[in-house]
Amino acid sequence: MGYLFDPANWEWIFAGRNFMFLLERFLNNIILALVVMALSLILGLVIALMRISKNKITSTVTGIWIDVWRNLPVLLILLYFGLALPQEVKEFWVDIAPGFLPPQIKGSGQVVASIIALTIYNSAVIAEIFRAGIQSLERGQGEAAAALGLPYWKAMRIVILPQGLRRMVPATVGQLITLTKDTSLVSILAIQELVAAGAIVNSTSGSPFISGSDVPAPILQVYIVVGGMFVVFNLALSLLSRRLEVRERKRAGDVETITGLEDQIAIKPV
Amino acid sequence: MDRILPIITNNLDIYVSGLLVTLQLVGISFVVAMVVGTLVASFRIAPAKPLNWIGGFYVETFRNVPLLVLSIIFSAGLLRAGVSLGRMSAASAALGLYTAAYIAEAIRSGVSAVSKGQIEASLSLGFTYRQTMRQVILPQAFRTVIPPIGNLIIAMIKNSAIVAGSLIALTDILKVARVVNSRTFATNEAFFWAGVGYLLLTIPATIIVRRLETRFAIKR
Numbered sequence: 214m215g216y217l218f219d220p221a222n223w224e225w226i227f228a229g230r231n232f233m234f235l236l237e238r239f240l241n242n243i244i245l246a247l248v249v250m251a252l253s254l255i256l257g258l259v260i261a262l263m264r265i266s267k268n269k270i271t272s273t274v275t276g277i278w279i280d281v282w283r284n285l286p287v288l289l290i291l292l293y294f295g296l297a298l299p300q301e302v303k304e305f306w307v308d309i310a311p312g313f314l315p316p317q318i319k320g321s322g323q324v325v326a327s328i329i330a331l332t333i334y335n336s337a338v339i340a341e342i343f344r345a346g347i348q349s350l351e352r353g354q355g356e357a358a359a360a361l362g363l364p365y366w367k368a369m370r371i372v373i374l375p376q377g378l379r380r381m382v383p384a385t386v387g388q389l390i391t392l393t394k395d396t397s398l399v400s401i402l403a404i405q406e407l408v409a410a411g412a413i414v415n416s417t418s419g420s421p422f423i424s425g426s427d428v429p430a431p432i433l434q435v436y437i438v439v440g441g442m443f444v445v446f447n448l449a450l451s452l453l454s455r456r457l458e459v460r461e462r463k464r465a466g467d468v469e470t471i472t473g474l475e476d477q478i479a480i481k482p483v
Numbered sequence: 484m485d486r487i488l489p490i491i492t493n494n495l496d497i498y499v500s501g502l503l504v505t506l507q508l509v510g511i512s513f514v515v516a517m518v519v520g521t522l523v524a525s526f527r528i529a530p531a532k533p534l535n536w537i538g539g540f541y542v543e544t545f546r547n548v549p550l551l552v553l554s555i556i557f558s559a560g561l562l563r564a565g566v567s568l569g570r571m572s573a574a575s576a577a578l579g580l581y582t583a584a585y586i587a588e589a590i591r592s593g594v595s596a597v598s599k600g601q602i603e604a605s606l607s608l609g610f611t612y613r614q615t616m617r618q619v620i621l622p623q624a625f626r627t628v629i630p631p632i633g634n635l636i637i638a639m640i641k642n643s644a645i646v647a648g649s650l651i652a653l654t655d656i657l658k659v660a661r662v663v664n665s666r667t668f669a670t671n672e673a674f675f676w677a678g679v680g681y682l683l684l685t686i687p688a689t690i691i692v693r694r695l696e697t698r699f700a701i702k703r
Contacts, residue, residue: 216564284637284685285678286644289657293674296664390547397549398645408551433560440548440556447547 222431226438229424231414238410239442241318242396245406249331249396250389256332257339262369264344275340282337287330287395294330295323295402317405327399335392342388346381347373379461386454390447397443411439490672494663501659502680508574508643508655513636515579520586527591530612538587545584553577554646570653574646578639585635593628594620626699633692640684656680 216222226232263275282290303322310319318324350373358368400408413419415435421427491498526538545553554577561568568576597620605615647655654662660677664670 280686280689281682284641284689285681286641286657288644288648289660289674289677289681292657292661293670293678297670297674394547394549397551400551401648408549408555411552411555432563433556436552436556436560440552443549443552444544444547448543451543451547 225430253335256336260340261343346377501656512578516582519583523587524590589631593624
C-alpha cells in the first residue's frame with residue numbers, strides 16, 4: 214500500500230507532457246470506436262434484416278454467421294486479421310486514409326485490419342440488438358400494418374423500424390462502451406493508442422522524450438491512470454444510456470427496452 | 484487451406500492442452516467472480532448507504548475498465564510493486580474481479596425484479612431482514628439470475644484469451660494458435676482450429692443458456 218500511494222510514484226503525471234500525451238492517444242481509441250460503430254450499425258441492420266427474413270435459407274445462414282462471430286474472442290479475430298490480411302490492403306489504407314485522422318491511425322496499415330476485425334464482431338452483436346428491437350414490438354404492429362395494406366418493406370420502413378430503432382438506443386450505447394474497451398486490444402497489432410502509450414510513458418527510453426525529465430513512471434501507477442481514463446469516458450456513456458432509457462419509458466409509456474450486458478442482449482420487460 | 488487437416492493432426496496435443504488451460508482459467512475465475520460478485524451485490528442492496536456506495540464504486544470501476552488494462556495491472560503492475568502472484572492467479576484474479584462486477588449487477592437486478600410487495604408482505608408477517616432474503620427473495624431471484632450468469636460464463640470463455648494473451652503469457656488455446664502459426668506459417672489453419680476450439684466451448688454453452696432461459700422464465 215505504501216508503494217501505491219507514495220507521492221514519488223505519482224510525480225510523473227505532472228512531468229512535462231505525460232498526461233496530455235496519454236489523453237491525445239486516448240483520442241485514437243475513441244475515433245476507432247466511433248468508426249467501427251458507424252460501420253457496424255450499417256452492416257448490423259443489413260444482417261438483422263436478413264436474419265428475420267421469411268426465406269428460411271437466408272435466415273439460417275445469417276443466424277450461423279452471427280453465432281459464429283459472436284462466440285469467438287475478439288482478440289482471436291483481431292490477431293487473425295492482423296496476420297492474414299494481405300499487405301496490399303494495408304498499404305491501400307495508408308494511401309486512401311482521410312487527412313483529418315491522427316497520424317498514428319492514418320499511417321498504420323494494421324488499422325484497416327483492426328477496423329475489419331472489430332466491425333465483423335460488432336456488427337454481429339449489433340444485428341442481434343436490431344433483431345431484439347424489431348421483435349420486441351408486438352406482432353400486432355406488423356399485422357396491423359399488413360391489414361392496412363402496407364407492403365412488407367413499407368411496413369418495415371415506416372412502422373417497425375422507427376419504433377424498434379428507438380428501443381435499441383440504450384443497448385447500442387452499451388455496446389459502444391464494450392467496443393471502447395475492446396479498442397485497447399489493438400495495441401497488440403502495434404497500433405498507437407492509449408495502452409501502447411502507457412507502455413511508452415512507462416519505459417525508460419520513451420518517457421524522457423515526452424516528459425522532458427527522468428522522473429520514473431511506474432507501470433502500476435501508469436495503468437491505473439490509463440484505466441481511469443477509460444472509466445471516466447465509459448461512465449459518461451453509461452449515464453447517457455440510462456438517461457435515454459428513462460426518456461424512452463416516459464415517452465412511449467411502459468415499453469420493453471433492450472439493454473446490453475457485456476455483448477449479451479436482454480429484453481427488459483416492464 | 485490445403486493444410487487444414489495436417490495442422491490439427493500434427494498439433495492435436497498442444498491444442499488440447501491449450502483448451503484445458505483456457506478451461507482451468509475460466510473455472511478458477513468463475514469461482515472468484517461468484518464469491519466477489521455475491522459479496523458486492525449484497526453490499527449494493529444492503530440497507531446501509533456507505534455499503535451501497537462501496538458496491539457501486541466497485542461495479543462502475545471494474546465494469547468500465549478494459550480487461551487488458553486490468554490484467555497488466557495484476558501482472559506487471561503488482562510485480563513491480565513487489566507482489567508476486569504467479570501467472571495463473573494473476574490471470575484469474577484479473578478475469579474474476581472483472582466478471583464479478585457483471586455478476587453483481589446480474590444478482591442485483593434479479594433481486595430487484597422480485598416485487599417490492601413481497602418484501603413488505605414478509606416483513607409484515609414478522610420475518611427478519613435476513614429471513615426475508617433467504618426464504619422469500621433469493622429463491623425467486625436465483626431463477627432470474629441463472630440465464631445472465633450463463634451468458635457471463637460464455638463472455639468469460641472469450642475474455643480468457645485477453646488475460647492469457649497479455650503480459651501474463653499463459654499457453655491457452657489462442658497462444659497455441661500463435662505458436663503453430665509462427666512454426667508453420669499456416670495462419671488460416673492455425674487460427675481456424677483455435678476458433679473451432681472456442682466454438683466447441685461457447686456454442687454448447689449458448690444452447691444450454693437458451694434452454695435455461697425458457698425453462699426458468701417466470702410469467703409475470
